[in-house]
Amino acid sequence: MGSRLRKVMAVASGGGHWVELRRVMPAFADCETVYVSTEPVADADLAPARYYAVTNVTRRDRLSFVRIVAELVRIVRRERPDVVVSTGAAPGMLAIAIAKLFCRSRTVWIDTVAHTEGMTLSGRLVRPLADAWLVQWPHLAKPGGPEYWGSVL
Secondary structure (H helix, E strand, O other), X not given: OOOOOOEEEEXXXXXXXXXXXXXXXXXXXXXXXXXXXXXXXXXXXXXXXXXXXXXXXXXXXXHHHHHHHHHHHHHHHHHOOOEEEEEEXXXXXXXXXXXXXXXXXXXXXXXXXXXXXXXXXXXHHHHHHOOEEEEOOHHHOOOOOOEEOOOOO
C-alpha cells in the first residue's frame, strides 16, 4: 500500500498576496496541492491542482465576511488539508482558523512583503493559530515570533 501525499491548501487574496503565494509553489512540488483565492479563475498552469474561487472580503463588508466563512468551511471540510499555507490576507487568516478547528491542520502564515514596518492586521490576528508565523523582512523578526526565514520576492 502506497503512502498518501501530504495535502497542502494554499490560500491567498488576489493581487500581490496571490503573486507571493505563487512564488512559494515549488515548496509544494511533492504534495497534493489545492489552491484557494479571490481570483475569479485559476491560472492555467495550476492544472491539474484543484482551485476554488472565494468571495473577496474587507473588514467593512460583514455580509461578504459571512459568505466567505461558509465557503471556506465547505472547502476545508471537503479537502481536509494536512497543511494550510497563506500569504494573506483575510481569506488566508480565515482558512487557517477553520482548518485548525475542523482538521487540526498544521498552518503557515507568511506576512506580505508589502508591510515593511510591522505585521498586517490579519497576521497579528492569526498568530495564536499559526504553527509557523513568518515575516519577509529580517528587522521584523522577534524572539517568540514572528520569524524570518527569507523573502519570497
